[in-house]
Amino acid sequence: MSYPLQQKLQKLTQNLWWTWRPEVRAIFRDIDLEQYHKAHRNPLRVLREVDAAFLEQRAAEVDIQTRADRALRQLNEYLNPVTTWGLVHAGTLQSRPVAYFCAEFGIHESIPIYSGGLGILAGDHLKGASNLGIPLIAVGLLYRQGYTTQVLDASFWQHDVKEPYEIEDLPIVPALDPEGNPVHVTVEMPGRLVCATVWEIKVGRIRLILLDTRCEANSEEDQALAAQLYGGDQRMRIQQELLLGVGGSRALRALGITPSVYHLNEGHSAFAILEWARHRVQTDGLDPWKAIKEASAGTVFTTHTPVEAGHDRFPAELAAEHLQPLADGLNLPIQDVLGLGRINPADSGAPFLPTVLALKCSRRANGVSALHGVVSRNMWQCLWPDRKEEDIPIGHITNGVHTATWLSAELNKLFQYHLGANWMESIVRPDLWMRLENIDPAEIWEIKQVLKARTMRLVKSRVAEMYSRLDLPEENLPACDPEVLTIGFARRFVPYKRPDLLFTDLDRLDRLVNNPERPVNIIFAGRSHPADGPGKSIIQRVVQLCQDPRFRNRIVFVENYNIHIGRNLYQGIDAWLNLPRRPLEACGTSGMKVVMNGGLHISVLDGWWAEAYDGENGFAVGNGEIHADQAIQDQRDAESLFRVLEEQVVPMYYERDRDGVPRRWMARVKRSMRTLAWRFNADRMVMDYVRNCYLPAAVASSCQMPPP
Numbered sequence: 229m230s231y232p233l234q235q236k237l238q239k240l241t242q243n244l245w246w247t248w249r250p251e252v253r254a255i256f257r258d259i260d261l262e263q264y265h266k267a268h269r270n271p272l273r274v275l276r277e278v279d280a281a282f283l284e285q286r287a288a289e290v291d292i293q294t295r296a297d298r299a300l301r302q303l304n305e306y307l308n309p310v311t312t313w314g315l316v317h318a319g320t321l322q323s324r325p326v327a328y329f330c331a332e333f334g335i336h337e338s339i340p341i342y343s344g345g346l347g348i349l350a351g352d353h354l355k356g357a358s359n360l361g362i363p364l365i366a367v368g369l370l371y372r373q374g375y376t377t378q379v380l381d382a383s384f385w386q387h388d389v390k391e392p393y394e395i396e397d398l399p400i401v402p403a404l405d406p407e408g409n410p411v412h413v414t415v416e417m418p419g420r421l422v423c424a425t426v427w428e429i430k431v432g433r434i435r436l437i438l439l440d441t442r443c444e445a446n447s448e449e450d451q452a453l454a455a456q457l458y459g460g461d462q463r464m465r466i467q468q469e470l471l472l473g474v475g476g477s478r479a480l481r482a483l484g485i486t487p488s489v490y491h492l493n494e495g496h497s498a499f500a501i502l503e504w505a506r507h508r509v510q511t512d513g514l515d516p517w518k519a520i521k522e523a524s525a526g527t528v529f530t531t532h533t534p535v536e537a538g539h540d541r542f543p544a545e546l547a548a549e550h551l552q553p554l555a556d557g558l559n560l561p562i563q564d565v566l567g568l569g570r571i572n573p574a575d576s577g578a579p580f581l582p583t584v585l586a587l588k589c590s591r592r593a594n595g596v597s598a599l600h601g602v603v604s605r606n607m608w609q610c611l612w613p614d615r616k617e618e619d620i621p622i623g624h625i626t627n628g629v630h631t632a633t634w635l636s637a638e639l640n641k642l643f644q645y646h647l648g649a650n651w652m653e654s655i656v657r658p659d660l661w662m663r664l665e666n667i668d669p670a671e672i673w674e675i676k677q678v679l680k681a682r683t684m685r686l687v688k689s690r691v692a693e694m695y696s697r698l699d700l701p702e703e704n705l706p707a708c709d710p711e712v713l714t715i716g717f718a719r720r721f722v723p724y725k726r727p728d729l730l731f732t733d734l735d736r737l738d739r740l741v742n743n744p745e746r747p748v749n750i751i752f753a754g755r756s757h758p759a760d761g762p763g764k765s766i767i768q769r770v771v772q773l774c775q776d777p778r779f780r781n782r783i784v785f786v787e788n789y790n791i792h793i794g795r796n797l798y799q800g801i802d803a804w805l806n807l808p809r810r811p812l813e814a815c816g817t818s819g820m821k822v823v824m825n826g827g828l829h830i831s832v833l834d835g836w837w838a839e840a841y842d843g844e845n846g847f848a849v850g851n852g853e854i855h856a857d858q859a860i861q862d863q864r865d866a867e868s869l870f871r872v873l874e875e876q877v878v879p880m881y882y883e884r885d886r887d888g889v890p891r892r893w894m895a896r897v898k899r900s901m902r903t904l905a906w907r908f909n910a911d912r913m914v915m916d917y918v919r920n921c922y923l924p925a926a927v928a929s930s931c932q933m934p935p936p
């Protein structure tokens with residue numbers, strides 16, 4: 229390993245393994261701190277923009293050579309493991325892997341192909357599958373337009389400002405077929421063929437392939453087809469979904485990969501099922517219904533929301549126009565194909581729902597928490613009218629988060645010392661977490677103070693930037709003092725998540741946050757969908773209240789919530805608020821990221837919290853009851869929220885021993901880690917998918933396919 233430093237560093241950037249290795253990220257940070265942040269912490273950009281002489285100088289000053297050698301050696305070991313959980317438990321998937329389809333992947337803030345929770349979950353799934361060594365290949369779209377930045381105007385209304393990026397700044401390479409040639413696929417769209425090139429990005433041991441319509445063969449319009457995630461109208465949407473499902477399946481074939489399982493993460497990729505079947509009809513002369521049965525046997529479907537608007541509904545005509553080529557390929561009348569996506573197949577005017585197609589044509593469907601499983605069975609009972617609700621074939625696998633991505637380096641060190649150097653490999657074992665008892669709570673508390681100070685600095689500087697841009701008076705700037713109990717609320721701003729629940733009683737809120745002995749900081753962050761007026765109004769109201777003399781010192785809103793802001797909040801915050809109108813939060817994962825970083829979860833008993841809260845490992849808002857009248861429900865939950873904060877959270881946080889440590893609070897923190905960390909992580913989630921979904925689906929589909 230004697231090639232020049234630049235080349236070594238380049239090599240490190242080419243596998244997103246670095247996204248969950250803080251010591252590797254630190255190499256690039258130490259090259260040039262300012263540039264690092266300017267480049268959105270993108271190592272490839274840091275490297276591209278750094279001056280060679282300056283790099284030489286820094287290499288000598290901060291020992292970059294040795295650190296890069298060491299990281300490369302570790303990466304190499306990681307990519308060539310002696311054994312893995314996956315080899316032992318899922319070796320049969322090696323010849324025919326799992327294909328994991330999703331419309332977005334949130335892996336790092338510098339890879340602009342995600343929008344929110346769904347994408348970040350998909351990213352964590354890939355990282356978990358990589359650590360476990362699962363034979364899995366992921367399929368998504370490359371959105372050329374990149375992110376938009378949330379920018380508030382003087383009236384605090386959200387604008388979405390485009391933030392273009394250079395493709396050279398992504399560590400992607402053309403995906404190659406077995407002969408070493410770049411791969412193109414085409415998909416039939418009304419009146420034309422759309423072409424896509426196929427890229428590849430490495431996430432540890434996992435390949436993620438991304439389809440890109442920016443190729444010369446396409447019209448300008450088609451080049452922009454996949455420009456924007458969830459952009460455009462319904463026509464653009466169905467075409468993006470065809471590209472993902474049909475184009476994605478064809479890309480896998482072109483790469484020489486025959487999956488035994490399709491895992492469709494949300495309904496956007498449901499057309500993949502039809503393409504699987506169509507291919508078998510065309511290539512192997514299978515009977516269409518037999519082919520659909522085979523594809524269904526191999527398909528695992530995860531649904532992510534009980535909110536009606538979260539499921540696409542394509543008008544019958546639009547769907548017919550777009551699915552005709554698939555129907556032709558299947559040798560089926562178009563009405564039969566459309567029927568697969570209708571709640572009532574006989575109703576020829578009814579819209580086509582990809583979710584319905586995926587539910588009808590999958591071997592296993594699941595929601596993302598135990599409660600969401602119940603809610604989904606109820607929601608989709610209409611598809612199986614002669615079955616009882618408990619016999620509806622929808623189960624659940626509760627989401628989990630990728631520990632190494634979200635855990636602070638400081639706490640990781642503490643755990644390495646007390647739980648063992650390789651503790652993360654045993655994260656799913658409850659007995660590992662019993663060893664937390666050996667850790668003095670004061671030690672966790674001290675680390676938490678360091679993390680909190682860092683987070684508060686970031687928050688303060690972001691808010692200062694925004695206030696100066698908007699010409700807001702300096703006295704409106706919050707203190708952000710780290711001694712004060714600090715509670716976070718960061719998520720998409722949409723009415724059902726109730727970001728404004730605390731604002732239902734401003735006098736009470738005033739007394740809560742401005743208590744002279746026991747003050748409270750509240751940090752808000754979050755964006756609304758560009759088309760969500762009501763969501764944007766809530767942002768506006770929250771930021772207006774942040775300027776109120778009663779609240780300006782204590783309540784702040786941080787612009788542009790993303791993976792970077794999120795990671796900092798999860799690590800530094802004392803407690804986290806989650807206030808959905810039950811049962812509309814399918815799972816929620818941000819609270820899991822807070823828990824592993826020594827914060828406490830304060831939440832409505834919805835999503836994962838309904839199966840996680842044991843009375844002493846966090847705090848519950850409400851008692852799980854649902855009232856038919858929304859206004860009454862909100863009023864009750866607000867009352868409960870205030871009481872929990874006033875009577876439990878605040879007193880417990882400020883009750884200190886002689887050394888200033890909040891013993892009762894820290895006992896709860898430890899209990900929260902001990903009872904939750906082993907369950908709500910990506911390893912456990914992926915293991916559940918392997919055992920309960922992938923292996924049975926692989927056996928079922930392989931019974932029908934010709935041998936490999």
Ligand SMILES: *Cc1c(COP(=O)(O)O)cnc(C)c1O
Pocket residue numbers: 344345346348718719720789790791792794795815816817818819821
């Ligand atoms: C984890 C995460 C989410 C999803 O969390 P929810 O609790 O479902 O809102 C959304 N955005 C970011 C940036 C995250 O890190």
